[in-house]
Amino acid sequence: MPDRGRERDLVLAPNEFAFISDETKGNINVYVGPHKTSLANTDQPVVFDPESKRFSHKTLQEATHTISIAPEGWYLVLKNPAKDQSHPRTGALNNLPVLDIGRKVNIPGPISFALWPGQMVKVVQGHRLRSNHYLLVRVYDEEGAKENWSKAVIKKKEGDDAKDGEDGGDAIHDGGMPDLTMGKLFVIRGTDVAFYIPPTGLEIVRDSAGRYVREAVTLERLEYCILLDEDGNKRYIRGPAVVFPRPTEAFITHNGSRKFRAIELNEINGLYLKVIAPYSEEGVDYKVGDELFITGKTHKIYFPRPEHAIIKYGDEEKQNAVAIPAGEARYVLNRLTGQIALQRGPSIFLPDPRTQVIVRRVLDPKLCRLLFPGNREALEYNLSLAQAAGAKRGADFVADRELQAEEQSRRKSKRSAGAPPAPPPPPQGFAGDGFSRNQGFSGPRTIVLDTRYEGAVAIDVWTGYAVLVVDKSGGRKVVQGPHTHLLEYDETLQLLEMSTGCPKTDENLLRTVYLRVLNNKISDRIDAETRDLVQISVRLKYRVNFEGEDPHKWFEVENYVKFLCDHIRSLVRNAVKKLGIQTFYSDATSILREVILGKQGEDGRRPGRVFSENGMRVYDVEVLDVNIGDESIAELLVEAQHAAVQQTLALASEQRKLEFTERSEAISQQIAAVQSTTRRASMVEKQKEVEQQKSLDMAQIDARAEARQRSQAAELSQQEAIDTIHRADLARKRATQEFELEQHQRQLELQLQSIRAEVQAVVDKAGAVSPELIAALQAFGDRALAEKMAESMAPLAILGGESVADVLARLLQGTPLARLLKAASDGE
Secondary structure, three states: OOOHHHHOEEEEOOOEEEEEEEOOOOEEEEEEOOEEEEOOOOEEEEEEEOOOOEEEEOOHHHHEEEOEEEOOOEEEEEEOOEOOOOOOOOOOEEOOOOEOOOOEEEEEOOEEEOOOOOOEEEEEEOEEOOOOEEEEEEEOOHHHHHHOHHHOEEEEOOHHHOOOOEEOOOEOOOOOOOOOOOOOEEEEEOOOEEEEEOOOOEEEOOOOOOOOOEEOEEEOOOEEEEEEEOOOOEEEEEOOEEEEOOOOEEEOOEOOEOOEEOEEOOOOEEEEEEEOOOEEEOOEEEOOOOEEEEEOOOOOEEOOOOOEEEOOEOOEOEEEOEEEOOOOEEEEEEOOOOOEEEEEOOEEEOOOOOOEEEEEEOOOHHHHHHHOOOOHHHHHHHHHHHHHHHOOOOOOEEEHHHHHHHHHHHHHHHHHHOOOOOOOOOOOOOOOOOOOOOOOOOOOOOOOOOOOOOOOOEEEEOOOEEEEEEEOOOOEEEEEOOEEEEOOOOEEEOOEEEEEOOOOEEEEEEEEOOEEOOOEEEEEEEEEEOOOOOEEEEEEEEEEEEOOOOHHHHHOOOOHHHHHHHHHHHHHHHHHHOOOHHHHHHOHHHHHHHHHHOOOOOOOOOOOEEEOOOOEEEEEEEEEEEEEOOHHHHHHHHHHHHHHHHHHHHHHHHHHHHHHHHHHHHHHHHHHHHHHHHHHHHHHHHHHHHHHHHHHHHHHHHHHHHHHHHHHHHHHHHHHHHHHHHHHHHHHHHHHHHHHHHHHHHHHHHHHHHHHHHHHHHHHHHHHOOHHHHHHHHHHHHHHHHHHHHHHHHHHHHHHOOOHHHHHHHHOOOOHHHHHHHHHHHHO
């Protein structure tokens, strides 16, 4: 079992303390280490709960706490301090003093102490401020703030560290004591103070994230921020600046950002503004409710101001211009007068939203089918416009911006129906000013214009066509192709009706607004009767042009097809009635062309059939088919034509045989002549080849002989040079040997002179010696001299090719040594 006595021992190390409750008296004592004591059964360790403000029983280990330590640059926020400003003594038992309940004091470090029961403390790091930091300070104890105002720990910035910042006031400066009313807020800016610990009576207000130090807004150029005060006023500040809010102000944020870019404008966009507060600028007074439209012509960069509110259509802040290509236009509605004008291209049109609205014209389905035949897409688009206009109580136009807003909402709904987009990754890398250049070629910026249905109604009149444009005031205008005509808002096109079928009838009329004025083709079938009562059917195709100085006459006949066909039918039937079937059938095309187009003139041309009523002229006709109603008569005419054709074919066959024979013989003669010419040319070429081969062989022989001569001459010159070199080499060797022999002779002479001098010295010394000794010494000296001379003369004897004795005998001839040398040689 564990030792109960040891469990009741309280052992506190340095920097530790514990609360012990005496249950017999209700007192709570403080034990501060280093300390050891044994607890009685009535002593219970307790812990003070700051939330419930009550003491709860704990084990000794749980009741043991470390003392509160604030190092240099930190401070303690102590609640319920002792009235006598005392703290528990170290290493002893401390009784609870009287506490100043509800009071809070700030104690700067370095300091450490244990807590009294019921006290609460928080260790806070001193507030270090950069130039873009600030603190929001609040007065919580007016009397304590005034009493301890000078005890604040403040490290002010000096020199280059001190900077100016945008500040609305209520900041702590170097002046005297400010107004320290309870609840008063102050701003301590990082541009003025580098380090701050508040005195008793002041506290630092945390932000929404629980941070003491708040960040000011650093604005670069072309940036601004908005500060909203508690009284509802806004303050707009432009960069570059470090912005510190007033104590009652808050930054307005949008998408999590507290600063915004200025709005860049150019000549093709602008801002639609509403004046919400009166102001004056450049001598102009603006009243509440005035509307302004500013563009890049007057404001390249726009910074919002508190007197302005931006009027937006949808999510777009800017009013952008619309590109109107060449040949297109836009309908522009004047909001004040209701007049709709046509703004033509090419241009970049920026409407003034105060007075101008771009609208789209709604066409009636029937008119749409006439203007754009077969274009189902255009019809469906106009039906959608009609539905949008129907929602506007019968209006025959729709505002362009309303349609664009609907399209944007549809695109947004499609995006929202899909998977939610992933959040963008946090920015990485360098975020300062810089230049980015592509490593490859970057093409120019490209804009795709799709304005088929956004602009005014455009009528493309093709080549050879014309339309009649009429307006509600009665004006008429003919437009000929190729041309693109933009309809004014009150303009429409004249309707034409044309008979269809073959023969042409009015049962199914073709309605159109396009008149083919050049190379028009109209086909028809005419039933007629000849003079001999034979029924015939002729199928024709007319080529028609509309001519004349007044093109308005072209549209004066509503159904020009019927008008043309009826008139020509009458002419053809009258002409056929005067002719028999054989006469007409044999030359039907010429007869019909003469009846319709007139007789040929001297130039071979026919005048054509002119209709003065609408300027129409038939300039050519094609006879496609002529049918005879009576089959027996038709067969007889066909047989007669067959016989004539057979005879013609037989004659043509014989003629072709004759032409074939003549051409075959002529070709044979030409072949023989060409072959003879080829053979003669071949012989001439062979003769030329033999002569060229002969010349080549002779040239090769001459070249070999010349090469042999040059080789021999070069070899002879080389032998002469070798002889010269050999003679020079022998001369150098002979001179070298002679020089060496002369040098040796000089050395021998010098040695002989030295020996003679030595002998003479010895003779002189031995003059006082007896003759016998002299003779003996002389003999000994002669012998030594002879030996040395023999050693010295040995190399010279070898060079001369003689013995040493012969050389010495020749040199010592006539001297006493000659006898000695002779005696030595005889003894041998």
